[in-house]
Amino acid sequence: MVSTYRIQGATGEWEVVIGLEVHAQVTSKAKLFSGASTAFGAEPNTQVSLVDAAMPGMLPVPNAECIRQAVRTGMAIEAQINKYSRFDRKNYFYADLPQGYQISQLYHPIVGEGQLLIEADEKAGIAEDKVIGIERIHVEQDAGKLMHDQHPTMSYVDLNRSGVALMEIVSKPDMRSPAEAGAYVRKLRSILRYVGSCDGNMEEGSMRADVNVSVRKPGEEFGTRTETKNVNSVRFVMQVIEYEANRQVDVLENGGTIDQETRLFDPNTGTTRTMRSKEDAHDYRYFPDPDLLPLELEDEFLEECRASLPELPDAKRARYETELGLTPYNARELTAEVETFGRFETLLAATAAKIGKPEAKVATQVANWALSVAPGVMKSLGDEADPANATAEAQASILAMQDKGEISGGQAKEIYEIVLKTGRDPEEVADTEGLKQVSDTGAIEAAIDDIIANNADKVEEYRGGKDKLFGFFVGQTMKAMQGKANPAVVNQILKDKLG
Amino acid sequence: MPKTANKLTNLGVKDIRDGVAGGDFTAREVAEAFNAAVAEAAALNAFIITTPDHALAAADAVDAKRAKGEDLGKMGGVPIGMKDLFATRGVQTTAASHILEGFTPQYESTVSQNLWDAGAGMLGKLNLDQFAMGSSNETSYFGNVNSPWRKEGSNAAMSPGGSSGGSSAAVAARIAPAATGTDTGGSIRQPAAFAGITGIKPTYGRCSRWGVVAFASSLDQAGPMARTVEDCAIMLEAMAGFDPKDATSLKMDVPAWEAGLSADLKDKRIGIPREYRMEGTDEEILKSWEQGKEWLRDAGAEIVDVSLPHTKYALPAYYIVAPAEASSNLARYDGVRYGLRDLPDGAGLQDMYAATRAEGFGDEVKRRILIGTYVLSAGFYDAYYNQAQKVRTLVSRDFAEAFGQCDAILAPTTPTASFPLGSLNDDPLTMYLNDVFAVPASLAGLPAMSVPATVNADGLPLGLQIVGKPFDEQGVLNAGLAIQQRANFTAKPEKWW
Known part of the structure; x- marks a missing residue:
């Protein structure tokens, strides 16, 4: 070269x-x-x-x-x-x-x-x-x-x-x-x-x-x-x-x-x-x-020296890509420094355990959180954040709620802000601060029924093949639910009802 | 009944130790007797400083232990002279140099500490050739040592040998029952031979070099100087031992050399190196060598001829390796942290180094620093230092091969008896030749000992040297004992001081 x-x-x-x-x-x-x-x-x-x-x-x-x-x-x-x-x-x-x-x-x-x-x-x-x-x-x-x-x-x-x-x-x-x-x-x-x-x-x-x-x-x-x-x-x-x-x-x-x-x-x-x-x-x-x-x-x-060596940056980066399915960029960023991969691996283990899925299944979510979401929240808070509150357990708990659809990405950030400032338990924050998505199908169904009833013309158009209108219904539903509805649940019910 | 002080100073290490332990006299009586003898003997200039209080305090401690029925130690109650190359806590340590004049260490060398722990006390710091560089004790900043020996019918001042000349003079004059020495290229054996006493340089690494002012690190080795083989065995046991503070220290237990002494040499073979028959060797020395063979044969040993073919290269190699190491070891004496500082008006750092070292080092030390600097410099390193190291390997190999045919080697210690002070000052090469028989064992790191054999026609002592296999101090001591018993060396210097 x-x-x-x-x-x-x-x-x-x-x-x-x-x-x-x-x-x-x-x-x-x-x-x-x-x-x-x-x-x-x-x-x-x-x-x-x-x-x-x-x-x-x-x-x-x-x-x-x-x-x-x-x-x-x-x-x-x-x-x-x-x-x-x-x-x-x-x-x-x-x-x-x-x-x-x-x-x-x-x-x-x-x-x-x-x-x-x-x-x-x-x-x-x-x-x-x-x-x-x-x-x-x-x-x-x-x-x-x-x-x-x-x-x-x-x-x-x-x-x-x-x-x-x-x-x-x-x-x-x-x-x-x-x-x-x-x-x-x-x-x-x-x-x-x-x-x-x-x-x-x-x-x-x-x-x-x-x-x-x-x-x-x-x-x-x-x-x-x-x-x-x-x-x-x-x-x-x-x-x-x-x-x-x-x-x-x-x-x-x-x-x-x-x-x-x-x-x-x-x-x-x-x-x-x-x-x-x-x-x-x-x-x-x-x-x-x-x-x-x-x-x-x-x-x-010499054998003792060799046995004491940790996984080194090149090997770790390769493993992050092949085993964890991370992008080359994420893999490189996460493996550049001892502190970075250390925090990542701890959080990954905690999150996988909390969710009950293999690490590879949650690695991308954890990597995005660790590289962009969490540092962003920390930075925006400045001195208000107490880094000691940024425990792996707390973050894993937030990621688990997100994985289950209990909270949205935006709610995850909001919860993490409060956790960083106060050290409170993320699940308790989600409950008491109303930072949870509604997955209750009854409430969502009721809202959707209203929307369908009030937008009969759009329903006709959709059923006539105008697929793009699906987004309109999602938007209307989320609006009616004040943004707290679980998008996956909303999608499913809409599909069922619109046929 | 306490014996008279005069009689006490005639005693050696073993007799003092046993006498104190047995209650024949107290350690304090011994210390007082030797302190008095030291004070009387200022004319010998054997001591740079005396430390009577140290000797008394150690003696009192031993007497107190005896009163309580405690173990008195291997050297319990024996006051000794300490070569002023060993750092002694709170006591000026100079290496007989101006540059370290007034230097008082806050630490104690391992060897001296071992001796104090064994119940010995210190009569004072013994004079030596400056930084142990010399074979006549004339390079000391504090003046030459006068040998207690004189030629019969002459008042000419004689050399006590060097560099441990204060040690040899003090022991021969019976102002110390024993003394420490250090041997880099013969500095224990040659002065022992000149002064009619016994001295052993153990295997390299037996005695810790920690706290000993370095001359040539790969060669320096401490050892005892006393009047008998038994005394040397006792004192070496106290001095030796593994020291984690010295990376070249031998990780081996100290054998019970005193208990192992035996003059029965049955089944032992003693090698006679043919290359040691050198031109310039004194006839009387050659004769004493022949006598030595007879004594060892009489003790049961078989005498065999051996060859050490690289012997003639040993001395030149030594005078490259030792100065090379010295030139580096002595770089620390720079006037910055301790010792002499000569800071001329307006001087910068380099000027201070130059002025301090010019003022603080004697001519012989400067000569060796210059030689050492030269042989290590770019373009000369391979021709001198590397070549000398190869010779050193060959000399060691010579010994290893010879020891396939014999258990120990018998040779003269020196090519001549003591010479008058001042007689070789203008002839450094002849001075260096004094170590020709001593240097090979130093290069090979082998245990080697000088024992008094006889006196020559002038009434001056001659020594015989025994060189042993690595770690076989016992074999060396035993052969020495066999000679001692047969030589029956009773000559002692007539007191003129």
Whole structure:
């Protein structure tokens, strides 16, 4: 498949080549090599162990939970899991790096090649589903944080993040447009959150990307790439690519060359600037960390990791379509986020149980409710709604009444409004607030008899073959019943009486 | 009746432990006697700081336990010297460097804690080569240690060996019954040989490295230094054990080495590595090696020739691997969080690093940081570090094959006896050669011990080394005991301090 995203330069069209290195903070109570807490937002330097502060004689001990999460993530992207991996030291001096080295995995990462599917999205210019290759995942320590706004002449250091476990997920240079990169990050985030290995919170820095961009004339060799560091939102990732690609095209078309360099993104201006050039590149002097033995994973551990994986987005989406009969759109929307499918599946189970039908029979009704009706009501109420009242039980009860024909769609919304505001029982609301359809055939029959008697001419016309008039009779009946008649019952009686 | 202080300081670990337990004297009497001996021996410069109160408090605790009839521990009532590479809570820990001068940890190393838990007390923090880098104890920021030994008829100051030179000097001078050492490439065995005492480096991973200032992590290993094999067995039992805080710690129970001691070597084969007959080895050392074979044969062992073909590459490989690790391990001494900070006027971060490290590290430490940085740098990594790691694998394989034919290996500990202080300062290569027999066992992570064999014509001690199979400290100790019983090494330095 050929992407159609092109930069129009003076000398013709340019293609953008994008690779992403996503740093995802591993969900774990403790750091990668120390027992210190990883909770976000604590006072500076309150979550720092002797190991994180690199006190003399302190030693790293791997946190098994972090290793487990990296392995599970690798499995979720269908990657090669390396039973033998090793930690290496990346040596450089900086004030946020107490040890003077970062423990990472250069030579033998824990996860090898894998892949991830991004879905066709016409609006975004992604014509077809596309598989993006993943080169590797390795685990490494995060650094601390420098604070430059605490003192007029000095910088302060907060080591709370020092030693926190990160997964670095390195894609292949397989993306060809900002939209594809955006879709990749969103999909990756979704998978990480399904697996539970990263909370995906980009604002808190739990996920950030280094964006590698180069341009080339279509069909030519890869150009020289630049790497823009620490980009912390999907939108910014796309902005970086747009900006960098256009900048590079300008440079090249003006006879310049692209330097392989590290750049920084400025979210305020949407531009990137040089951070350090290749000449200033560090010699990191990687070597195996002698404080740590190689990681050797046993089959039993791998099986446990695999067994603990949930159903993943692609599989779930397919199942929603085939087993539940949902539309592709609904299936995609419902499976995009952990919270969405979680709420949906709970509600689906509750509704099916309440109605006494298989899930597949009520799935479409529940999906429409969950994706459009319920959020619409919630939104219209604003602060008046108490989300705590949006229980699966209450919603299932409303859906069941609707399924039985006791209430109309409009009544369902009205009842849900009251439930959200007050927490009252939906059935009680329906009864006491008069929000029920009349299914009492006696009352409906009486109303219809009146209508037939008063509209003899229309009845003649209908019986003479003017089928369209059926709607007129339905309308008249509903009007007479003040909108509360069960449409199915009305239809049936009308058909019987009109013959 | 309490024995005189003079006599108490002649006692070793076992005699003190048993004497305190049996009520022959109190732990406090022992601590006071050694505290006094330490105070008298300032001329040796064996201690960087002394901690008499620590020794007394530990002794009082042991005496109180005895009064209540409680177990006194494996080292109950024994005051020891602690190499100043072990972090000790509330007590300055310097690694004999300026950059850590004044650093007082809030934590206790696992090994020292194990010793305190076993009833030992601390006489003080022992001097050493700076960051354990050196073979003569001349690289300490706090001045060299003087060996208690002197050549007969000479007043020239001699080297106590290194890096555990404060430990060897203190034990030889009988100002401590025992001391901790650490051995990266011979730093327990070489000073033990120079000072006529016994020291064992156990299998890599036996003693936790947690809280020990790191030199070369894949090689560093703590061990005891004392005057007898029995004392080493007792103290090693107290020091060793699995530590979840050290990822390279051995997950194995600590054997009852003291109880397992036996000098009967019947059915044991002792290997003599032919490659250890090296040019430059002292004739008297070669002679003592021959004598050692006779002693072991006398103890029932069969002597067999073995080959360790990659021996000659071991020392160069060591001097790549150890500095490489050190260059990274010492990066944390940057003036930011603890220890020395040199912040010139108007200096930025990089200037502060440079000034602090230039001021805080001695020449030998800088030399090794430079070597290590060089061998790890882009373009040289494969030629040096990777190559050295391959040699290391081959050296280990040599031992594994040799141990197919023998149970332990006998070799000299050092190629020469102690040398005068200052004599090798301008010749780092010759200095490094001192570790030529010690380094192979370090690279292979094997247990190895030095026991005193004899004195040379100058009256200086010579040591013999036993290298054992992985985890076979017992075999090493037993062979050592067989030598000890036959060598009957009674020489001791004449008191001049």
